[in-house]
Amino acid sequence: MLTPDTLKKTLETEFGTSGLTVDIPLPHRVYLDIPREHLRAAAARLIGLGARYMVGFGADSIERDGTLPLIHTFAFDRDGILAALRTSAPANDPVFDSITPDIPNAGWTERECADLLGMTFKGHPKPKRLILADDWPEGIYPLRKDVPHNLVPPAAEDVAYQLDEAPPGTTVVPVGPFHASLHEPAHFAVYVDGETIKGCDYRGFMTHRGIEKLCQTQVSYNEIPFVAERICGICGSVHAAAYAQAVEEAAGLKISRRAEFIRTILLEIERLHSHLLWLGVAGHLIGFDTLFMQAWRIRERIMWLSERITGNRKTYGMIVIGGVRRDITPEIGRELRETLETVEKEVLEVKAAVLKDTSIHKRTKGVGFLTEEQTRRWSLIGPVARARGVDIDARRDHPYAAYDAVEFAVPVMDSGDVWGTVVVRILEVFESVKIIRQALDTMPNDGPLLTEFSEILPPLRHGMSTVEAPRGESVHYVITGEENRPERWKVRAPTYANLQGVPDMLLNNQFADFPIILGSIDPCFSCTDRVVVIDMKKKSRTILDPSGLEKLARRPRSRRR
Numbered sequence: 001m002l003t004p005d006t007l008k009k010t011l012e013t014e015f016g017t018s019g020l021t022v023d024i025p026l027p028h029r030v031y032l033d034i035p036r037e038h039l040r041a042a043a044a045r046l047i048g049l050g051a052r053y054m055v056g057f058g059a060d061s062i063e064r065d066g067t068l069p070l071i072h073t074f075a076f077d078r079d080g081i082l083a084a085l086r087t088s089a090p091a092n093d094p095v096f097d098s099i100t101p102d103i104p105n106a107g108w109t110e111r112e113c114a115d116l117l118g119m120t121f122k123g124h125p126k127p128k129r130l131i132l133a134d135d136w137p138e139g140i141y142p143l144r145k146d147v148p149h150n151l152v153p154p155a156a157e158d159v160a161y162q163l164d165e166a167p168p169g170t171t172v173v174p175v176g177p178f179h180a181s182l183h184e185p186a187h188f189a190v191y192v193d194g195e196t197i198k199g200c201d202y203r204g205f206m207t208h209r210g211i212e213k214l215c216q217t218q219v220s221y222n223e224i225p226f227v228a229e230r231i232c233g234i235c236g237s238v239h240a241a242a243y244a245q246a247v248e249e250a251a252g253l254k255i256s257r258r259a260e261f262i263r264t265i266l267l268e269i270e271r272l273h274s275h276l277l278w279l280g281v282a283g284h285l286i287g288f289d290t291l292f293m294q295a296w297r298i299r300e301r302i303m304w305l306s307e308r309i310t311g312n313r314k315t316y317g318m319i320v321i322g323g324v325r326r327d328i329t330p331e332i333g334r335e336l337r338e339t340l341e342t343v344e345k346e347v348l349e350v351k352a353a354v355l356k357d358t359s360i361h362k363r364t365k366g367v368g369f370l371t372e373e374q375t376r377r378w379s380l381i382g383p384v385a386r387a388r389g390v391d392i393d394a395r396r397d398h399p400y401a402a403y404d405a406v407e408f409a410v411p412v413m414d415s416g417d418v419w420g421t422v423v424v425r426i427l428e429v430f431e432s433v434k435i436i437r438q439a440l441d442t443m444p445n446d447g448p449l450l451t452e453f454s455e456i457l458p459p460l461r462h463g464m465s466t467v468e469a470p471r472g473e474s475v476h477y478v479i480t481g482e483e484n485r486p487e488r489w490k491v492r493a494p495t496y497a498n499l500q501g502v503p504d505m506l507l508n509n510q511f512a513d514f515p516i517i518l519g520s521i522d523p524c525f526s527c528t529d530r531v532v533v534i535d536m537k538k539k540s541r542t543i544l545d546p547s548g549l550e551k552l553a554r555r556p557r558s559r560r561r
Contacts, residue, residue, distance in 0.1 A: 001078075001079055002049065002050065002076055002078075002079040002081065003079070003081075004024045004027065004028070004029075004030045004081060005024070007022075007030055007049070007076075007081065007083070008022040008024065008030070010049065011032065011042070011045065014045065015034060015038055015041075015042060015045075018034070018035065018038045019034060019035045019038070020032065020033070020034045020038070020042070021033045021034075026249070028080050028081050028082060028398070029081075029082055029083075029249075029464070030081060030082070030083040030084070031083070031084050031086060031462060032083060032084065032085045032086065033086045033087070034085065034086070034087055035087065036070075036087045036088065036089050036096055036097070037097075039070075039072075039085070039087050039096060039097055039099065040097040040098070040099050040102065042085055043072055043074075043085060043099040043102065043103060043106075044099070044102045044103075046074050046083065046085065047074075047102065047103060049076070050076055050078065050079075051074035051075065051076050051083065052074065052075045052076075052077060052376070052379055052392070053072070053073075053074055053103045053105050053106055053379045054073040054074060054075055054082075054379070054466070054473070054475050054492065054497075055072075055073055055109055055475050055477075055490070055492035055496070055497070056070065056071060056072035056073065056106060056109035056110070056113070057070075057071055057109065057112075057113065057477065057488070057490040058070050058071075058113040058116070058117040058119055058143070059071070059117075059143075059479065059487070059488040060117060060143060060144045060145045061088070062091045062144070062145070062146075063145065066090060066091055066092075067088040067089060067090055067091060068088060068089055068090075068091055068094045068117055068118075068119060069086065069087070069088040070086070070087050070088060070089070070096060070113065070119065071084050071085065071086045071087075071477070071490075072084070072085045072099065072106065072109070073085075073464060073475065073477060075397070075398065075466070075473075077392045077397040077398075078397070080397060080398055080399075082398060082464055082466065084462065084464060084477070089119070094117070094118055094119045094120060095119075095120045095121075095122060096110075096119060096120070096121050096122070097121070097122050097123060098110055098121035098122055098123040098124040098125075100121070100123075100124050100125060100126075101123060101125060103379070104377060104378055104379075104500065105378050105379035105380075105497060105500055107124070107125070107126060107500065108130055108496065108500060110124055111124070111126070111127065111128065111129070111130035111131075112130050112131050114127065114130075115129055115130055115131040115132045115141075116131055116132075116141055116142050116143040117141050117143050117144060118139075118141040118144070126164075128161075128162070129161070130205060131205045131208055132205075133155075133206070134156075134159050134160055134161045135155035135156045135157075135159055136153070136155075136156065137153050137154065137155075137156045138156070140153055142210065142213060143212070143213060149210065149213050149214055149217045149218060161203050163189050163201050164189075164199070164201040166189075166191045166199070167191055167193075167198045167199050169193055170191040170192055170193050170198050170199070171191070171192055171193075172189050172190070172191055173189075173190045173191075173192055173511065174187065174188075174189055174190075175187070175188040175189075175190055175514065176188055177206055182515070182518070184523070184524070185204075185206045185207050186202070186203075186204045186206070186523070187202070187203045187204065187206070188200050188201070188202055188203075188514075188518075189201045189202075189203075190506070190511065190514060192511050195510050195511050195512070196508060196509075196510065196511075197506045197507060197508065197509050197510070197511055197514070198507070198508070199503065199506075199507065200502075200503050200506055202499065202502070202503070204499070211227060211228075211230075211231060211491070212488075212489050212490065212491060214227070215227055215485065215486065215489055216481070216485060216486055216487070216488060216489060217485070218485075219485060220483075220484040220485050221247055221321060221453075221457070221484055221485060221486070222320055222321050222322075222453065224243055224485075224486075224489070225240040225243055225244055225319055225320045225321065226240075226317060228240045228242075228243045228476075228491070229315050229316070229317070230315060231491060231493065232469075232493060232524050233314065233524070234270070234273075234274045234277065234314075234470065234524065235270060235274070235469045235470065235471070235474065235493070235524075236270070236314060236315050236316060237263075237266045237267055237269075237270050237316060237318065237319055238267065238270060238467050238469040238470075238474050239467075239474060239476070239491065239493075240318075240319040240320070241263055241266075241267060241319050241400075241401065241467050242465050242466065242467040242474050242475070242476040242491075243465075243476045243478070243489070243491075244319055244320060244321045244322075245400055245463075245465035245467070245476070246463040246464055246465045246476045246477060246478040247321050247457075247463060247478050247480075247486075248321060248322070248453075248463070249463035249464070249465060250457065250461040250462060250463030250478055250479075250480050251321075251453065251454075251457055251461070251463075251480075253321070253322065253451065253453060254451070255322055255323045255451045256323060256447030256448050256449070256451060257402070257444050257447055258443060258444050258445070258446065258447040258448075258449065259322075259323030259324050259447065259448070259449055259450070259451070260401045260402040261401070261402040261405075261439050261442075261443035261444070262318075262323075262324045262327070262328050262443070262449070263319060263324060263401040263402070264401040264402040264403060264406070264435065264439050265328060265336075265436050265439050265440070266309075266310075266316065266318055266319065266324075267401065267467070268432040268435050268436050268439075269302060269305065269306060269309075269436070270469075270470065271428065271429075271432045271469075271470045272299075272302050272343065272429060272432050272433070273299050273302040273303060273306070274469075274470035274471075274522075275425045275426075275428060275429050275432075275470055276295045276296070276298055276299035276302065276347075276429070277295070277296070277299055278425060278470070278522045279291065279295040279350070279354075279422070279425060279426065280292040280293070280294075280295035280296045280299070281519060281522075282422060282516065282519060282520070283295065283360075285515045285516045285519045286359070286360065286363040286364070286516050287359075287363075288357070288359065288360060291350070291353075291354065291360075294346075294350055295350065298343055298346045298347060298350070301339050301342060301343055302339070302343065304339075305335065305336060305339045308332065308335060309326070309328065309332055309336075310326060320450070321453045322450050322451040322452065322453040323448065323449050323450040323451055324449050324450065325449070325450065326449070327449055328440075328443070333440050336436065336440065337437070337440065340433050340436060340437065343429075343433065344430065344433050347426070347429050347430070350426070351426050354422065354426065355423075360419075360422070361419065363418075363513075363516060364417065364418040364419040364422055364516065364520075365415065365417060365418075365419045366417050366419075367417050367418045367419070367509060367513050367516065367517060368417055368418045368505040368506070368509065368513070368516070368517035368520055369416045369417045369505070370388050370416055370501065370504060370505055371388070371416060372388055372389035372390060372414075372416070374388075374501075374504055375388040375389070375390050375416075375501070376390060378497075378500060378501040378504070379497060380472075380497060380498050380501045381472035381473045381494055381497050381498065382468070382469070382470075382471050382472020382473065382494050382498065383421045383424045383425050383428070383470075383471070383472065383522075384421060384471075384472065384498050384501070384520070384521050385472070386410065386411060386412045386413065386420075386424045387413045387415065387416065387417070387418075387419075387420025387421040387423070387424050388413075388414075388415075388416045388420065389412060389413070389414045389416065390412075391410060391412045392410075392473075393410040393468055394466040394467060394468035394473045395408075395468045396408075396410055398466050400465060400466070400467065402439060402443075403435075405438075405439075405442060406434075406435050406438040406439060406442075407434075407438065408431045408434055408435050409427075409431055410431075411423070411424045411427035411428055411431070412424070418516055418517060418520040421520045421521075422520075425470075456484065457480045457484075458480065459480055459481050459482050459487060460479060460480060460481075460487065461479070461480040462477070462478070462479055462480075463477070463478045463480075464476065464477040464478075469493070469494055470522070471493075471494040471495060471498070471521070471522045471524065472494030472497065472498060473494055473497075474491070474492065474493055474494060475490075475491075475492040476489070476490070476491055476492075477489070477490040478490075493524060494524075495521065495522075495523050495524045498521040498523075499521065499523065501521075502517070502518060502521065505517050505520075505521075506518075
């Protein structure tokens with residue numbers, strides 16, 4: 001079994017004379033600092049030792065020491081270790097060796113760092129824009145500190161996204177940015193030979209909201225959980241908990257055990273309504289609307305329960321740094337048990353219907369197939385990975401909140417297809433019910449709901465946390481700063497990791513299966529923050545600012561056309 005100490009000794013033996021330093025501030029956290037010329041070799045070595053790539057990000061430290069730091073994070077799931085590989089480059093020479101050729105899932109991280117901080121990655125196989133709009137001017141990097149959070153630069157002229165070269169003999173079928181079965185903004189250029197998919201290119205981030213920049217410049221530590229909840233319309237408690245845990249780790253703050261149990265209950269309630277929502281959507285995408293209606297009818301009980309506990313069906317405002325804001329009273333606990341009993345009984349009936357329905361089998365078995373090796377190579381996570389034989393779950397592998405006090409199974413399938421994701425999610429519903437019941441049975445009655453938190457933290461402390469969202473692991477990384485707010489706050493939602501594996505999932509499938517293959521990862525794209533108005537008669541285009549968007553929204557519908 002790998003331990004932080006054995007990991008340290010192994011890496012010091014191989015890289016010690018190359019300037020590697022290792023810090024182990026907690027039993028399951030390892031921070032590795034290495035000169036940039038050894039970055040690629042060190043990252044590859046971590047993968048060779050059994051690590052899974054999570055995400056990387058850059059920061060601006062130009063005023064402090066004239067550098068641009070770069071951090072890649074890794075998880076040793078079998079050993080419960082999270083590791084951060086840190087390096088930096090002078091701001092006047094921000095060039096790094098790309099690790100993408102060895103770790104494909106790092107591809108978006110490096111493109112994002114290039115867009116937002118002006119870094120360059122030698123050897124990147126696809127150095128195209130990822131985050132910034134095509135008409136964003138060159139040389140303005142939004143995450144650098146000298147760029148105001150509300151900057152709206154003039155658009156560049158005569159620029160457009162350049163699609164990947166289509167395979168010979170194929171035709172391009174555009175899907176999105178708004179598609180009948182794709183209810184959030186994203187564009188896929190799907191390359192088809194007849195009805196068979198031979199490749200695709202993805203252009204997303206059309207509605208990037210700049211939340212990280214906003215929270216590094218405008219709000220304080222304990223205001224951020226309310227912003228974090230709004231990262232996702234489903235996983236509000238996930239992001240609030242992951243952020244709070246990262247800050248608590250950096251601050252050395254230990255919250256009460258009762259607060260940890262309440263967080264666990266909230267996170268599992270979120271998983272229940274998310275999985276039932278997804279099951280309904282999946283049924284709709286394959287033409288089985290009875291499943292859609294039944295799953296959402298059952299889910300509604302969970303939404304009522306959420307409102308009973310928190311006052312809201314969503315965006316609960318429950319989790320803050322130091323604990324939670326409301327209690328689970330004995331009366332609410334009884335209502336929770338009654339609801340779970342009904343939900344469990346009704347989902348059992350749905351499960352029986354799904355497992356024997358031949359139309360679902362035909363639409364999902366063998367569809368969106370990936371091998372376990374491909375899944376690991378792309379660092380895919382959550383039900384997408386577990387449906388392909390990869391036995392990972394942050395709740396078990398990197399316990400947080402009260403998951404160390406409850407017993408639950410991690411359903412894993414080896415079918416490698418969309419059918420596997422259906423079964424995994426249904427089985428996880430019953431595991432969530434089991435977890436909530438155990439939490440209610442064993443939750444301590446003492447301890448404060450909220451432990452006092454001083455927002456005056458020393459700068460440059462690091463904290464990272466993972467939370468197993470319904471879609472897969474969410475990663476939050478915080479570097480403390482001054483003025484009661486983070487120096488850097490990095491968020492990686494699970495869709496960011498899983499979307500990068502979609503082209504391989506689509507390959508050699510029929511185009512008609514595109515919606516359910518993409519839908520099987522339960523994609524979550526950010527909400528709208530800018531709109532382009534195209535006047536076909538005048539052949540002009542106008543980008544609306546917030547006031548223009550509000551003005552448009554208030555116009556009568558008949559005048560918007």
